[in-house]
Amino acid sequence: MKAIEVKNLTKYYGKVKAVDNISFEIEKGKICGILGPNGSGKTTTIKSICNLIIPDKGNIKIFGKENKKSAEHISAVFEGTRNLYWRLTPKENLRYFAGIRGLGGRKIENNIDILLDKFNLTDKKDVMVNNLSRGMQQKVAIAMTLICDTKIILLDEPTLGLDVQSFIDIKDMLADIVSSMNKTILLSTHNMNLVQDICDDVVILNKGKVIAQDSVAKLMDMFETMTYEIILAESLSKSDKEYLLSIDYDLYFINNKTKLEVDIFDIKEIYDIIDKLKEKNILIKEIKQKDNNFERIYLNITNEEVN
Numbered sequence: 001m002k003a004i005e006v007k008n009l010t011k012y013y014g015k016v017k018a019v020d021n022i023s024f025e026i027e028k029g030k031i032c033g034i035l036g037p038n039g040s041g042k043t044t045t046i047k048s049i050c051n052l053i054i055p056d057k058g059n060i061k062i063f064g065k066e067n068k069k070s071a072e073h074i075s076a077v078f079e080g081t082r083n084l085y086w087r088l089t090p091k092e093n094l095r096y097f098a099g100i101r102g103l104g105g106r107k108i109e110n111n112i113d114i115l116l117d118k119f120n121l122t123d124k125k126d127v128m129v130n131n132l133s134r135g136m137q138q139k140v141a142i143a144m145t146l147i148c149d150t151k152i153i154l155l156d157e158p159t160l161g162l163d164v165q166s167f168i169d170i171k172d173m174l175a176d177i178v179s180s181m182n183k184t185i186l187l188s189t190h191n192m193n194l195v196q197d198i199c200d201d202v203v204i205l206n207k208g209k210v211i212a213q214d215s216v217a218k219l220m221d222m223f224e225t226m227t228y229e230i231i232l233a234e235s236l237s238k239s240d241k242e243y244l245l246s247i248d249y250d251l252y253f254i255n256n257k258t259k260l261e262v263d264i265f266d267i268k269e270i271y272d273i274i275d276k277l278k279e280k281n282i283l284i285k286e287i288k289q290k291d292n293n294f295e296r297i298y299l300n301i302t303n304e305e306v307n
């Protein structure tokens with residue numbers, strides 16, 4: 001069953017076409033990532049799905065019905081934690097958001113305690129949200145979507161600015177929410193590790209248009225390349241760098257001028273690249289093959305679109 005269907009969505013802000021005739025669908029029970037460079041229309045799309053902005057054209061269905069009547073199925077967290085009340089405690093925030101949905105009483109109080117415990121927030125339940133760390137605030141925001149008990153959760157950049165441990169905590173929580181609570185999640189992110197680790201599907205936007213949509217697994221297969229890391233013995237000179245940019249390979253310069261990454265499709269190509277480096281007396285310290293990752297695939301898709 002489709003949880004979300006977006007059809008021919010277009011949104012202008014004045015003369016700026018933020019979203020340009022996009023269509024995609026999200027199956028119930030999946031985590032879908034909406035990706036794209038800054039300004040590609042991710043937030044506008046999410047805000048349209050939860051009725052915060054009115055599109056100029058197009059149609060959005062939630063569980064097969066016009067979304068104007070389906071707001072009760074959706075809860076959303078924007079730009080990290082902006083929709084929390086900063087002067088309220090986690091407990092008061094959860095109670096307030098449950099109340100807006102008409103939920104209250106002993107059962108909800110009990111559920112709030114269970115959620116705070118699950119999110120390791122019990123000892124912070126009476127601290128003002130303003131005084132919590134970024135990761136804790138993010139956990140409160142996600143707990144808020146759960147206390148509202150909606151079937152669909154929309155998250156705009158849920159891991160922005162988190163440290164490594166909080167990132168892992170939130171990532172695991174989201175995977176758990178979908179698998180054990182039967183929710184559907186649409187999240188926007190720039191973090192490709194998050195996508196690779198927990199998303200089933202992705203929609204990639206560029207300049208307001210959908211440029212790819214598929215399962216993460218399929219895209220990983222489809223764009224499978226071999227990535228090699230070449231560590232140089234010395235920094236590249238400007239002319240050597242220009243020379244390498246002129247050869248016919250997808251080269252990425254990492255670590256300033258001493259590390260290169262290259263995507264190849266045939267192992268023979270690596271020998272050709274070594275020859276090309278030799279021609280210019282560029283000394284190689286080490287060459288190793290890297291694991292395929294979604295970040296590289298995303299770069300391939302978006303770069304292809306730009307070129």
Ligand SMILES: Nc1ncnc2c1ncn2[C@@H]1O[C@H](COP(=O)(O)OP(=O)(O)OP(=O)(O)O)[C@@H](O)[C@H]1O
Nearest residue numbers: 013016017018036037038039040041042043044045
């Ligand atoms: N309220 C607004 N008024 C005018 N233009 C806007 C407004 N909100 C967004 N835009 C423009 O619409 C386009 C899409 O913006 P949007 O915020 O949807 O992109 P995004 O993909 O979420 O970007 P980011 O990754 O930077 O958050 C951009 O060109 C942006 O400048």
